[in-house]
Amino acid sequence: MIPINPPFDLLPALLPGVGITLQLTIFSSLLAFMLAFIVGFGRLSKYKSIQVVSTIYVEFFRGTSLLVQLFWAYFVLPHFGLELTAMQAGVIVLGLNYGAYASEVVRSSILAVPKSQTEAGIALNMTSTQIMYRVILPQAFLTMLPPFGNLLIELLKGTALVSLITLSDLMFMGAQLRITTLRTTEVFCLVLIIYFIIAYPLILGVRGLESKFSKGRA
Amino acid sequence: MWDWEYAFSIMPQLLKALQITISATILGFLLACILGLLLAFARRSNFKPLSLVTGGFVEFVRSTPLLAQLYFIFYVLPQCGIMLSPLSAGVIGLGLHYSTYLSEVYRAGIDAVPRGQWEASTALNFSRTRTWLSVILPQAIPPIIPVMGNYFIGMFKDTPLLSAITLVEVLQAAKIIGSHTFRYIEPITIVGLMFLVLSYVSSVGIRRLEARLNRW
Amino acid sequence: MEAIQLNQYEDISPVIDKPIISYQKVSKSFGDLKVLREIDLDIAPGEIVAVIGSSGSGKTTLARMLMTLEQPTSGVIMVDGEPLWHKSVNGKLVPADEKHIRRVRSKIGMVFQQFNLFPHMTILRNVTEAPIHVLGISRAEAEERAVAMLNKVGLGNKLDVYPAQLSGGQQQRVAIARALVMRPKVMLCDEVTSALDPELVGEVLEVLKEIAAEGETTMLLITHEMAFAGDVADRIIFIDKGRIVEQGPPNVILSNPRNPRTREFLSRFRQQWASKS
Ligand SMILES: Nc1ncnc2c1ncn2[C@@H]1O[C@H](COP(=O)(O)OP(=O)(O)OP(=O)(O)O)[C@@H](O)[C@H]1O
Numbered sequence: 001m002i003p004i005n006p007p008f009d010l011l012p013a014l015l016p017g018v019g020i021t022l023q024l025t026i027f028s029s030l031l032a033f034m035l036a037f038i039v040g041f042g043r044l045s046k047y048k049s050i051q052v053v054s055t056i057y058v059e060f061f062r063g064t065s066l067l068v069q070l071f072w073a074y075f076v077l078p079h080f081g082l083e084l085t086a087m088q089a090g091v092i093v094l095g096l097n098y099g100a101y102a103s104e105v106v107r108s109s110i111l112a113v114p115k116s117q118t119e120a121g122i123a124l125n126m127t128s129t130q131i132m133y134r135v136i137l138p139q140a141f142l143t144m145l146p147p148f149g150n151l152l153i154e155l156l157k158g159t160a161l162v163s164l165i166t167l168s169d170l171m172f173m174g175a176q177l178r179i180t181t182l183r184t185t186e187v188f189c190l191v192l193i194i195y196f197i198i199a200y201p202l203i204l205g206v207r208g209l210e211s212k213f214s215k216g217r218a
Numbered sequence: 219m220w221d222w223e224y225a226f227s228i229m230p231q232l233l234k235a236l237q238i239t240i241s242a243t244i245l246g247f248l249l250a251c252i253l254g255l256l257l258a259f260a261r262r263s264n265f266k267p268l269s270l271v272t273g274g275f276v277e278f279v280r281s282t283p284l285l286a287q288l289y290f291i292f293y294v295l296p297q298c299g300i301m302l303s304p305l306s307a308g309v310i311g312l313g314l315h316y317s318t319y320l321s322e323v324y325r326a327g328i329d330a331v332p333r334g335q336w337e338a339s340t341a342l343n344f345s346r347t348r349t350w351l352s353v354i355l356p357q358a359i360p361p362i363i364p365v366m367g368n369y370f371i372g373m374f375k376d377t378p379l380l381s382a383i384t385l386v387e388v389l390q391a392a393k394i395i396g397s398h399t400f401r402y403i404e405p406i407t408i409v410g411l412m413f414l415v416l417s418y419v420s421s422v423g424i425r426r427l428e429a430r431l432n433r434w
Numbered sequence: 435m436e437a438i439q440l441n442q443y444e445d446i447s448p449v450i451d452k453p454i455i456s457y458q459k460v461s462k463s464f465g466d467l468k469v470l471r472e473i474d475l476d477i478a479p480g481e482i483v484a485v486i487g488s489s490g491s492g493k494t495t496l497a498r499m500l501m502t503l504e505q506p507t508s509g510v511i512m513v514d515g516e517p518l519w520h521k522s523v524n525g526k527l528v529p530a531d532e533k534h535i536r537r538v539r540s541k542i543g544m545v546f547q548q549f550n551l552f553p554h555m556t557i558l559r560n561v562t563e564a565p566i567h568v569l570g571i572s573r574a575e576a577e578e579r580a581v582a583m584l585n586k587v588g589l590g591n592k593l594d595v596y597p598a599q600l601s602g603g604q605q606q607r608v609a610i611a612r613a614l615v616m617r618p619k620v621m622l623c624d625e626v627t628s629a630l631d632p633e634l635v636g637e638v639l640e641v642l643k644e645i646a647a648e649g650e651t652t653m654l655l656i657t658h659e660m661a662f663a664g665d666v667a668d669r670i671i672f673i674d675k676g677r678i679v680e681q682g683p684p685n686v687i688l689s690n691p692r693n694p695r696t697r698e699f700l701s702r703f704r705q706q707w708a709s710k711s
Pocket residue numbers: 464467469487488489490491492493494495496
């Protein structure tokens with residue numbers, strides 16, 4: 001039952017899917033990263049309206065399910081005259097969804113920098129912008145890295161959902177290949193292993209960062 | 219654009235499917251709680267191979283997509299003679315996937331119990347089981363309940379994936395309705411709102427629970 | 435007669451012609467809690483003023499308002515002839531904007547009890563960051579100034595290490611250098627030795643004494659180190675419950691205080707000190 005010989009012959013059929021998965025991961029994580037900072041700052045803004053809009057965005061995307069959002073973008077938006085390709089829908093929805101989670105990381109990391117650091121900046125007569133960019137953010141950014149890494153792994157896993165809106169990523173190709181070859185066990189084992197291989201460097205990276213920081217604190 | 223009459227007419231079907239979603243979440247979470255604890259124990263085991271294999275398993279499951287795991291459980295296990303209904307395959311998939319997260323949460327909770335508690339238990343000559351049941355777990359679990367609650371909500375939002383293994387949960391129901399009527403706006407939007415409301419209600423519940431736990 | 439009598443026991447402010455700092459009827463409340471009540475205080479250029487008083491009397495708040503870390507509830511603080519928190523428009527004082535506050539604030543520097551160094555910067559960068567980006571001087575010049583200042587506080591050999599690698603006393607000396615390199619006219623020091631192990635207190639006080647002796651910088655020192663206050667200060671101010679109760683030259687305040695509260699504070703203080711050592 002368990003394949004003795006690795007089913008390498010199945011690989012060529014899966015590889016184009018790996019390409020799509022990687023593309024999707026890269027583009028949507030870039031979008032998420034940008035949104036994380038825009039919205040993270042938005043939630044700390046002194047303007048009430050910006051705070052409210054950012055909070056609604058975060059609560060909305062964290063409160064509804066990723067797959068529901070994908071379906072909505074892919075099946076409902078066309079009724080409003082907005083036709084997105086599966087790739088566009090995938091990048092935008094993944095970016096918006098994980099951007100909401102990542103903005104919480106940005107916000108909490110900024111808030112975690114002690115207030116006394118701001119006061120030291122004031123005592124040196126820095127502007128509030130200088131205090132943010134020279135004092136607060138560099139410290140907050142380090143604390144953001146491990147949770148960002150974890151979110152990136154989650155995002156990579158989340159990309160598999162686009163197969164359900166017909167985008168031919170790794171998961172989609174796997175499901176197709178199962179139907180055409182009927183080598184169910186081999187196909188799904190291979191798919192899982194490929195996902196793991198893509199995720200593994202990220203895991204190692206996060207672990208490295210975490211141990212570095214826990215050492216630094218001790 | 220939005221047809222209220224149509225929206226109301228599909229509500230009964232959607233609410234019925236929502237029950238499946240909720241049952242899958244609750245069953246999956248119970249399984250995850252139990253499996254997670256077992257994994258946490260296995261990870262702590264003094265028997266090195268067991269703890270290593272567990273570590274590798276947790277790592278692997280955590281870093282591969284739930285959807286791929288669901289396919290695996292639903293399509294591969296029957297080949298080994300294990301036939302599963304979509305619901306049971308889904309519950310197992312959710313439970314297994316989230317147990318790996320919960321095992322880490324348990325681990326953090328257990329590690330946070332001071333060493334002195336173990337030493338006191340030894341001094342009182344408690345058995346290992348007694349120590350775990352009366353001393354360690356009662357202290358380890360309350361502080362992690364809010365985190366577990368967040369995973370509960372996370373799992374709830376992952377249940378639409380079960381549609382991929384042919385379970386007619388709420389999103390699949392919406393899609394079926396949509397494909398019959400060629401109107402997707404109402405069913406999918408309603409499902410989105412259901413998720414929004416239910417996860418909001420749950421998170422308020424968790425916050426209440428947290429406040430309660432913090433009191434003592 | 436009665437009034438003059440009382441006045442002697444209360445606050446006898448010296449008359450200062452052109453004060454660098456002038457608190458005028460400054461009050462501060464946190465919610466219902468009145469922390470400072472109508473403080474009037476003038477400080478002459480180059481003067482070293484030590485502020486003493488029991489915990490919670492409002493000493494830190496007094497300094498933080500001058501550093502613009504806390505806004506006065508009422509009253510005016512003048513720095514070098516200009517209001518700090520206000521702007522004069524058509525002869526009326528209105529709340530100042532950020533630009534005005536920053537300009538006036540540039541004359542003030544502060545050293546904190548907890549050092550508050552920037553943990554992500556080396557010692558050298560901690561000291562050059564503000565000169566480069568706030569004063570706008572070149573990196574080379576800023577580094578030259580910074581190294582000179584770090585040498586002065588005895589840390590010229592620690593330029594490339596990070597704050598976490600230094601002892602508390604060393605960190606506080608860096609913090610002093612960081613404040614001084616901005617060449618403030620007024621330096622505020624809030625219990626700068628309270629967070630230090632006893633054996634490290636001396637090295638920091640030495641540095642402060644040296645700066646005080648140069649006579650270029652006006653200093654407002656909040657301290658519990660009475661011997662140090664007596665040593666360096668031109669004037670000691672005793673604050674109690676948000677009011678300046680007594681002030682005068684160190685020899686008078688420390689050895690012959692007139693106000694019963696000052697006496698009580700000092701004797702309590704000496705007892706504690708005696709029981710500690
Ligand atoms: N941000 C704040 N909010 C509310 N109350 C405050 C705040 N800062 C200070 N206080 C209160 O104001 C009073 C005076 O505080 P302050 O720090 O000025 O005292 P202090 O004389 O410096 O005392 P210590 O010797 O302990 O440093 C205290 O009762 C303190 O609790």
